[in-house]
Amino acid sequence: MKLSIFSRLALGYFVIFVILGIVNGYTLWQLHQISRGTKQIINIDERILEIKKKLVDNILSQMEYEKKFAITKDSIFYEQFLSSQSDFQNYLKDALYIANTKDKTTYLNQINNSYSLYNALVIDDLESIKNKKHFSIVKNEIEKERLVDNILEDLKALETSIMKDVHRRMNVLSEAGSSSRKLTLIMWVTALVLVLFTSFFTTRSITKPLTSLMEKTKEISKGIFKSDLKITSPPEMMELTSAFNAMCDKLNKVEKMKSDFFSTMSHELRTPLTSIKEGIGLLQEGVGGTVTEKQQKLLSILTEESNRLIGLVNSLLDIAKMEAGMMTYNFGHENIGLLIQQSIQEVAPLVESKKIKIWLETTDELTHPRIDRERMLQVLRNLISNAIKFSSEHGQITISAYLEERGLLISVQDTGPGIPKENLYAIFGKFQQPPVKTSEWTKGTGLGLAIVKNIVVAHGGEVWAESDIGQGSTFFVLLPF
Numbered sequence: 402m403k404l405s406i407f408s409r410l411a412l413g414y415f416v417i418f419v420i421l422g423i424v425n426g427y428t429l430w431q432l433h434q435i436s437r438g439t440k441q442i443i444n445i446d447e448r449i450l451e452i453k454k455k456l457v458d459n460i461l462s463q464m465e466y467e468k469k470f471a472i473t474k475d476s477i478f479y480e481q482f483l484s485s486q487s488d489f490q491n492y493l494k495d496a497l498y499i500a501n502t503k504d505k506t507t508y509l510n511q512i513n514n515s516y517s518l519y520n521a522l523v524i525d526d527l528e529s530i531k532n533k534k535h536f537s538i539v540k541n542e543i544e545k546e547r548l549v550d551n552i553l554e555d556l557k558a559l560e561t562s563i564m565k566d567v568h569r570r571m572n573v574l575s576e577a578g579s580s581s582r583k584l585t586l587i588m589w590v591t592a593l594v595l596v597l598f599t600s601f602f603t604t605r606s607i608t609k610p611l612t613s614l615m616e617k618t619k620e621i622s623k624g625i626f627k628s629d630l631k632i633t634s635p636p637e638m639m640e641l642t643s644a645f646n647a648m649c650d651k652l653n654k655v656e657k658m659k660s661d662f663f664s665t666m667s668h669e670l671r672t673p674l675t676s677i678k679e680g681i682g683l684l685q686e687g688v689g690g691t692v693t694e695k696q697q698k699l700l701s702i703l704t705e706e707s708n709r710l711i712g713l714v715n716s717l718l719d720i721a722k723m724e725a726g727m728m729t730y731n732f733g734h735e736n737i738g739l740l741i742q743q744s745i746q747e748v749a750p751l752v753e754s755k756k757i758k759i760w761l762e763t764t765d766e767l768t769h770p771r772i773d774r775e776r777m778l779q780v781l782r783n784l785i786s787n788a789i790k791f792s793s794e795h796g797q798i799t800i801s802a803y804l805e806e807r808g809l810l811i812s813v814q815d816t817g818p819g820i821p822k823e824n825l826y827a828i829f830g831k832f833q834q835p836p837v838k839t840s841e842w843t844k845g846t847g848l849g850l851a852i853v854k855n856i857v858v859a860h861g862g863e864v865w866a867e868s869d870i871g872q873g874s875t876f877f878v879l880l881p882f
């Protein structure tokens with residue numbers, strides 16, 4: 402079952418609520434149990450104990466009133482006896498009503514029985530006295546005393562039983578208290594762990610696909626358009642993923658179309674351009690008849706322009722090949738110092754005409770084990786010719802190469818117009834020519850640095866530029882070993 406983000410969050414929170422609800426419910430139930438036990442002690446046991454005291458007092462008073470009446474025959478004692486008697490019965494009824502154990506009820510019933518017998522004897526005696534009948538006082542007296550003793554004994558036993566009961570109940574309560582404390586603690590810890598797990602899994606099930614999507618976006622920004630993202634849930638993410646994959650497919654197609662276009666066009670252009678250049682060369686050599694000075698000037702302009710066109714076509718072909726991953730590299734041990742010297746020699750005429758001074762800071766023995774000679778020369782040529790192109794007359798160019806911690810670091814520094822900070826990254830893209838304050842920039846194609854970057858990256862290296870407007874620029878190439 403694939404749950405949406407909303408259902409995941411809702412379900413996660415619901416589970417957390419249920420867990421907390423159960424723990425709280427259990428705690429409340431435990432508290433209720435303890436308070437019920439306490440109430441029982443206060444409401445029942447204490448009350449029966451009170452009643453017991455009253456019963457003892459009452460039975461003793463009854464005996465006294467009865468005796469006083471037998472001696473004085475004063476009816477006031479008879480009435481007091483009767484009122485005590487009804488009190489006794491009421492107390493007993495109350496006690497029986499709230500008695501909550503078998504023991505208590507048994508004792509109270511026994512008391513009730515003894516009291517009924519005692520009562521019957523007393524009534525019998527008192528009636529006889531009233532009617533002045535002759536009766537055997539001694540016989541009843543002994544029997545009554547025995548019954549009262551029984552009652553008092555039962556009351557005493559009742560008290561002992563209650564005390565025992567209270568004691569037992571207190572023990573149970575204290576045990577229940579400590580075990581419920583333990584259980585509650587365990588439940589809280591379990592609940593906490595469960596809540597943590599639930600929230601972790603809910604959050605992770607949402608953030609994990611988000612992270613994959615983020616990684617994919619980073620790849621796309623680097624120009625890798627693989628449509629291999631696989632996220633099956635939550636459904637919202639699945640939709641986003643298929644849109645992402647579709648976008649990658651489209652981008653791939655567009656990229657391929659572009660590369661195909663470049664390579665076809667370049668092939669188609671290179672052949673006729675070379676013929677034109679050669680034709681011009683023959684004309685300049687006088688193959689087509691004598692050439693006037695004016696014609697000679699026009700022909701050299703034509704040579705320059707066709708050279709530029711050939712350069713552009715070559716660059717286009719190179720970049721198309723590189724981007725299609727069809728460029729082959731022949732890596733080997735190369736002496737970087739010598740390569741730099743060779744590139745400088747190639748541009749010597751241009752350097753001389755612009756009266757530029759070139760400083761070389763490197764040693765001859767700087768070798769690197771994994772260099773494609775021709776491609777690295779292309780890199781150096783591009784960087785050095787840019788430095789010359791963007792330098793004004795009498796400018797200075799410093800080329801250095803040295804070993805540092807991260808690898809071999811080559812730098813080309815000029816005293817040209819500099820590059821605005823916001824363009825320092827973009828200039829390595831294709832056709833990127835932010836206007837610098839020189840008339841020269843229009844003469845380029847904007848492909849040189851893109852080719853440089855491709856070659857350096859193929860060497861496993863990095864290329865970047867640092868610059869301050871008006872202070873010149875420095876281009877760095879780092880080649881790790």
Ligand SMILES: Nc1ncnc2c1ncn2[C@@H]1O[C@H](COP(=O)(O)OP(=O)(O)O)[C@@H](O)[C@H]1O
Binds near residue numbers: 817818819846848
């Ligand atoms: N040494 C430099 N000084 C100033 N700007 C430079 C320098 N090198 C490159 N740039 C800037 O980077 C852009 C791209 O350079 P590049 O790819 O070699 O293309 P191109 O040389 O054909 O213009 C240039 O148009 C220029 O704006």
Ligand SMILES: [Mg+2]
Binds near residue numbers: 783786845849
């Ligand atoms: Mg250039």
